[in-house]
Amino acid sequence: MSPNQAPSLAVQDPAGERAGRDAEPAVRLRALRKAFGPVTAVDGVDLDIAQGEFFSMLGPSGSGKTTVLRMIAGFELPTSGTVELAGRDVSTLAPFQRDVNTVFQDYALFPHMNVLANVEYGLRVKRVPRAQRRERALEALRTVRLEDFAGRKPSQLSGGQRQRVALARALVNRPRVLLLDEPLGALDLKLRQAMQVELKQIQREVGITFVFVTHDQDEALTMSDRIAVFNNGAIEQVGSPVEVYERPASAFVAGFVGTSNLLSGPAAEQVIGRRGIYSIRPEKIRIDADLAVPAQAGETSATGAVTSVVYAGATVRYEVSLDAGGQLSVVRPNEGPAADALRLDGSRVRLVWRDEHSFRVAAGS
Structure with missing residues (x-):
């Protein structure tokens, strides 16, 4: 050789x-x-x-x-x-x-x-x-x-x-x-x-x-x-x-491979408009402190309150309690000052994601 x-x-x-x-x-x-x-x-x-x-x-x-x-x-x-x-x-x-x-x-x-x-x-x-x-x-x-x-x-x-x-x-x-x-x-x-x-x-x-x-x-x-x-x-x-x-x-x-939000029951019906269990990945969700900004065509939105903010260096994780019931996690890149990311703790926010990112899943075993 x-x-x-x-x-x-x-x-x-x-x-x-x-x-x-x-x-x-x-x-x-x-x-x-x-x-x-x-x-x-x-x-x-x-x-x-x-x-x-x-x-x-x-x-x-x-x-x-x-x-x-x-x-x-x-x-x-x-x-x-x-x-x-x-x-x-x-x-x-x-x-x-x-x-x-x-x-x-x-x-x-x-x-x-x-x-x-x-x-x-x-x-x-x-x-x-x-x-x-x-x-x-x-x-x-x-x-x-x-x-x-x-x-x-x-x-x-x-x-x-x-x-x-x-x-x-x-x-x-x-x-x-x-x-x-x-x-x-x-x-x-x-x-x-x-x-x-x-x-x-x-x-x-x-x-x-x-x-x-x-x-x-x-x-x-x-x-x-x-x-x-x-x-x-x-x-x-x-x-x-x-x-x-x-x-x-x-x-x-959805829960084992990566982190996933699951919406079901009345929360899914109110937010997504359909029955079933829906998976939404945290990184697919946009978080906005301006509640007046509506969702665009092809988007789903929900309002709620930030219950915790976890600073993880490269990313920031938000836990949001939805007005419709249930809770969603949101992960976004740490692109600005840490103080800006942490300031959302306790705030009322609107969550927005593309319709195709709400994926219906079976209940599983």
């Missing part, structure tokens, strides 16, 4: 086999169910994950997302339903019989081995010749930008560097699907944000399907091609980050 050539860990396949298998989803789940005694952790999940996709499974603790990941990996067997990888039913196969690798939150690096030996370990178990496994391990370390750290022990690395070693150890086996079980959870905020960008870049370079489990909405929105939002063992919505955020399918999705 020349010094200027980008390393490649793309899965190697004969051309004919590759073409046929790429027509199938990388992962296909059908009627997938998992029960632990009387508790149903996963209840009838159907899902297709495309080849080369960065796919996130997002949800709160206990929503079933990690159990689904473990069934894809083979660490748990389904109570019923099927798991397919590239068109092959692997529902009853052991983990080592599946073309996947998993990166865990705790990384599980061997402390007595240096970085290079850790990355080589899986190839040693597979009895790959020494020269070949050394070449592939160094290639994997170049992919995660750690080739200069090959001789260090895990204890000599930062949290982000250990995370990248675990990623290299998984990539070196050239799996068709890489499963990531909340791998950024142990990192501090700044490092986690940096690793989000780096993980997405690495995924694009290697071209492997990434299935990422997280409870962090920002991680899912930042990195994913598509997101499945889990709740109570089922999927409430699958879509791109824009679709899930801008067009939530249920009240649960």
